[in-house]
Amino acid sequence: DVKVTQSSRYLVKRTGEKVFLECVQDMDHENMFWYRQDPGLGLRLIYFSYDVKMKEKGDIPEGYSVSREKKERFSLILESASTNQTSMYLCASSWGSGGVNYGYTFGSGTRLTVV
């Protein structure tokens, strides 16, 4: 089975801190995604990547950046955390090229609280 591992289940950070959320997948998937999930809202796409060193903005990229130096690892960076970034963050990966996504698999999520 594909495994998507997020490094932390729970994180508490202070306002203004730089925060790194790490995601690693073990099935050689080309595509990786970062979402945030808030109560009453569907998952919203922050950033995605279809290849190493490639990144594309999703629907809500403001306040975030990403890094994909290796195929298996996709990092989400909060340059200066704010309280409105308190949320559940979900990483996902899939396979397929040319914008096609198969086998979408999610990690277990990181619940981030910014105080």
Next chain:
Amino acid sequence: KNQVEQSPQSLIILEGKNCTLQCNYTVSPFSNLRWYKQDTGRGPVSLTIMTFSENTKSNGRYTATLDADTKQSSLHITASQLSDSASYICVVSETGGYNKLIFGAGTRLAVHP
């Protein structure tokens, strides 16, 4: 605007009973529709995926239906168990571009003994 709407928002049923969750979408052009189960504090796990030409797909006690003409889908859970307590999320993928996934807000199901 492409949207996915789910109903009800939440549901409580007794163990052993059946239930049906609804999903209406306005996504076009349509590629496929997925149902995910998300346990509290966990990431979503795929239950079924259906393309335009499929009307029904089962996964154990879960049966999903799709009516592409009316843009409606349902997820039927048979003989519910306590472990079915979770959020169920309907996700529609549009064709073209990067096959963007559009998520419903989910239905929170509680199964009581």
